[in-house]
Amino acid sequence: MRILFLGDVVGRVGREAVISRLPDLRRTLALDLVVVNAENASHGFGLSPQIATELFEAGADVLTLGNHAWDRKDLIGHIDATPRIIRPLNFPPGTPGNGSVVVSLVDGRKALVVNVMGRLFMDPLDDPFRAVTDLLARQRLGATVQAIIIDLHAEATSEKWAFGHAFDGSASLIVGTHTHTPTADHRILPRGTAYQTDAGMCGDYDSVIGMRKEAAIARFIRKMPGERLQPAEGEASIAGMMVETDDTTGLARRMAPLRQGGHLSQTLPDF
Amino acid sequence: MRILFLGDVVGRVGREAVISRLPDLRRTLALDLVVVNAENASHGFGLSPQIATELFEAGADVLTLGNHAWDRKDLIGHIDATPRIIRPLNFPPGTPGNGSVVVSLVDGRKALVVNVMGRLFMDPLDDPFRAVTDLLARQRLGATVQAIIIDLHAEATSEKWAFGHAFDGSASLIVGTHTHTPTADHRILPRGTAYQTDAGMCGDYDSVIGMRKEAAIARFIRKMPGERLQPAEGEASIAGMMVETDDTTGLARRMAPLRQGGHLSQTLPDF
Amino acid sequence: MRILFLGDVVGRVGREAVISRLPDLRRTLALDLVVVNAENASHGFGLSPQIATELFEAGADVLTLGNHAWDRKDLIGHIDATPRIIRPLNFPPGTPGNGSVVVSLVDGRKALVVNVMGRLFMDPLDDPFRAVTDLLARQRLGATVQAIIIDLHAEATSEKWAFGHAFDGSASLIVGTHTHTPTADHRILPRGTAYQTDAGMCGDYDSVIGMRKEAAIARFIRKMPGERLQPAEGEASIAGMMVETDDTTGLARRMAPLRQGGHLSQTLPDF
Amino acid sequence: MRILFLGDVVGRVGREAVISRLPDLRRTLALDLVVVNAENASHGFGLSPQIATELFEAGADVLTLGNHAWDRKDLIGHIDATPRIIRPLNFPPGTPGNGSVVVSLVDGRKALVVNVMGRLFMDPLDDPFRAVTDLLARQRLGATVQAIIIDLHAEATSEKWAFGHAFDGSASLIVGTHTHTPTADHRILPRGTAYQTDAGMCGDYDSVIGMRKEAAIARFIRKMPGERLQPAEGEASIAGMMVETDDTTGLARRMAPLRQGGHLSQTLPDF
Numbered sequence A, B, C, D: 001m002r003i004l005f006l007g008d009v010v011g012r013v014g015r016e017a018v019i020s021r022l023p024d025l026r027r028t029l030a031l032d033l034v035v036v037n038a039e040n041a042s043h044g045f046g047l048s049p050q051i052a053t054e055l056f057e058a059g060a061d062v063l064t065l066g067n068h069a070w071d072r073k074d075l076i077g078h079i080d081a082t083p084r085i086i087r088p089l090n091f092p093p094g095t096p097g098n099g100s101v102v103v104s105l106v107d108g109r110k111a112l113v114v115n116v117m118g119r120l121f122m123d124p125l126d127d128p129f130r131a132v133t134d135l136l137a138r139q140r141l142g143a144t145v146q147a148i149i150i151d152l153h154a155e156a157t158s159e160k161w162a163f164g165h166a167f168d169g170s171a172s173l174i175v176g177t178h179t180h181t182p183t184a185d186h187r188i189l190p191r192g193t194a195y196q197t198d199a200g201m202c203g204d205y206d207s208v209i210g211m212r213k214e215a216a217i218a219r220f221i222r223k224m225p226g227e228r229l230q231p232a233e234g235e236a237s238i239a240g241m242m243v244e245t246d247d248t249t250g251l252a253r254r255m256a257p258l259r260q261g262g263h264l265s266q267t268l269p270d271f
């Protein structure tokens, strides 16, 4: 299975970059499945139902979220009816929506996509290791599903690396989101899981993690209320990675980063 | 000036990888200045005077530190006599050592190297923005020194990006350390400062930020005292970046990541 | 039921103060049940089996713990055989020991004692509200047990007040521990649960939360390794509160703080 | 000098309780100086100029603030013209207002009042220990001023106790605020400084630190946006303490807690 994952879409320029590039990428890279983290798609804070529709129409199969899941209140009433938008699995019982979804491709192959949040330097949610262990007791890679993609929305690199190794061999791809900064450590772990600490964001990198520089810098220097944070609106990059899996085992065969447009060094998968 | 920066050296395999590769790199890349973050060089925790000597002999000009600065108590009595080992600038007044050093090259050019710590998700030190502003009021790029290299030892990408933009145009290179994960966002900012959110570590990446996997994973799952963290001792990578500056302005002309050995994708500057 | 709760016992002087005063207090106050938080009883860090025995012999019925539960490794192998030592309920599944115990008085009445940890500014354990809700679905105040005492080991006053109100009417006493500082807000909440944000510690208050002043102050001023923290060994206070419950409803009828010895203002229940 | 300090005034009922009781207290307790922390006086968030005026008219001499200093934006333009409203001393240089004020009594005696914030579990401001050390190098107790009152707005009991001991003998009163929970550890420290870890709040204690219970509890249980936090509006208590100092040394002679009205146990100084 040929899978593309794109990191946190930030604001108008981020989603326009995704929407304008995804149809071509789907075709030229012969993608089977596209997963996009969309927690910052609506002006930097949350995901509106309308923008979700636009991202699906552009070619996203599943949209994941994170700590900004509920910044747009109109998503709360919408998420239960839209199973391909998933929120972190380890939110408390009773939270609207689901933390995972099984997607069936047109040819019948199935992929499980999971969104889960880390806890180090973040909100104390339920244990993400246990939540994913429980889920993977019901869905087995290479048995009930042909691929498993886990978006680990987390701050600390230690927690992300630990999670990657803990589930190495049980997923096709484990990819971090939330820091809005692509890492250069993509690799296939010893037991066959593709891993990258952070996918990076889809947005304007001439910014502070996607937000306009001046107000964001001021927050570190002055301890007073300042200008509201607004997404930067210069030329955007899209950032993520592509994985090709073996349909029998569900493990990764090849993996490569993708960075297109804007201020990042450019790279495209060559397989 | 041709500058190499290498991120946190972790344990025996990390320092052996640096020591074995640095002499060749100095020659083949025609390096003028080599700065290495060595806060984890001694078995993952701190820097011993003996290991500092070995790193200097291998070709490092300046060693920087971070939150692990004092893990090796024998460095405390040694640092004042060794000005090319610098500790974070924003430690409290009265802390042994210095937070910056001016290095004179054999040809007379001078470089200011600075080590400073972020505060978000870290210890509440003095304001790093103000500390660096004060220092740069006394040392001016392209005037008193031909290059300024700032190692920003910090956790949060937002603080690192904000810092990079805040001092864009005032330094040759601003590079993050501490997360032990190289980022793929190296670039020259609009006013001429080379920037990368994190240099990555020099150590075994088949690990949890350089430490053996099992004990590190257990800390996230169990809430009990476990095995002591030990550096992983598989094949190490060295990770960092090279910058070429204009000696008149001190700003960056070219920048490229460097990742050699071990499990990372390999890259060498081509200039 | 007449219940005494004493807060975190710190070091030698703390436990000697408890051991020397408890036999008299049991008799003069006609106590039916004594619960003592002992997480710092062993030189400030953890609880040894030997000290647990001494506290039981002095008249404690149940010993509770907290974030220092496993500082003494010899308790780990001991706790499963000693059900009256309880550790936080919301530690992960598989943790040795239990988070609650039902104690039978000599006259047949029963009391449930619970130890649970907060999460704000602390380790991200399982949700304490959900853990206690689940437990109280199996043990009902005034039905299966005549009294329920909950030691909420937590840092933030907001989390403690919220917890108190959330379980008001479902427990006889909800008392905070961990800050080592007695609060003056003891009261019976509207639905009948006695509440106090923190019991305070049993130890030398001429200290920094029970530890010798100089080393503890230095940690806030210098950012270097210093002297090891040691319990202060001046005259100790014991601190906690007494509650009298209605055996039919299990709710609190009367409540009063107790502070004896050392530097605290002195108070004894007058009922 | 006879000094009254009252903790964080929360919302309408909190300030009405202060305003209605303060004139009588000033007279019956023969108070020379009244200091009130007012950071939550405006609907729980900040202090408006209008409410500041009302508190001054009721008998407050100095109003202190904390992390909510700038919640009311209209205070920002007002504070420089109102030196008896002080904000934390260790805010960055350039912050409006001052962190201390010297008040002259009608009889010519002078008191220095200081507001400073802790850093543990809070925003990383400048070092409060160093800030106060610097200030007290310019103002000496029993020399330039007859009394020094320090409102330490902080979360952690360890930082508060450490601060108290660090400045014992250099101030008349060191009192904590911010947790909204009065502590029962008031005492005169060995070198003569009156100390209490937290003054408590002036507001409705049938709440979660002054806010309505339901919404505040929900924040700990659900991880979704909920109802906005609103001050509780039941019967309020006022909470704080009174200190009598020696005008020659400036040190404390007597100290007693004050808790009047509402759900707290009632106590009035008897000197």
Ligand SMILES: [Fe+2]
Binding pocket: A039, A066, A067, A068, A153, A177, A178
């Ligand atoms: Fe996020």
Ligand SMILES: [Fe+2]
Binding pocket: A008, A039, A040, A066, A178, A179, A180
């Ligand atoms: Fe994000």
Ligand SMILES: [Fe+2]
Binding pocket: B039, B066, B067, B068, B153, B177, B178, B179
């Ligand atoms: Fe570090």
Ligand SMILES: [Fe+2]
Binding pocket: B008, B039, B040, B066, B178, B179, B180
């Ligand atoms: Fe490091």
Ligand SMILES: [Fe+2]
Binding pocket: C039, C066, C067, C068, C153, C177, C178, C179
């Ligand atoms: Fe504790």
Ligand SMILES: [Fe+2]
Binding pocket: C008, C039, C040, C066, C178, C179, C180
């Ligand atoms: Fe404790």
Ligand SMILES: [Fe+2]
Binding pocket: D039, D066, D067, D068, D153, D177, D178, D179
């Ligand atoms: Fe506050």
Ligand SMILES: [Fe+2]
Binding pocket: D008, D039, D040, D066, D178, D179, D180
């Ligand atoms: Fe407050």
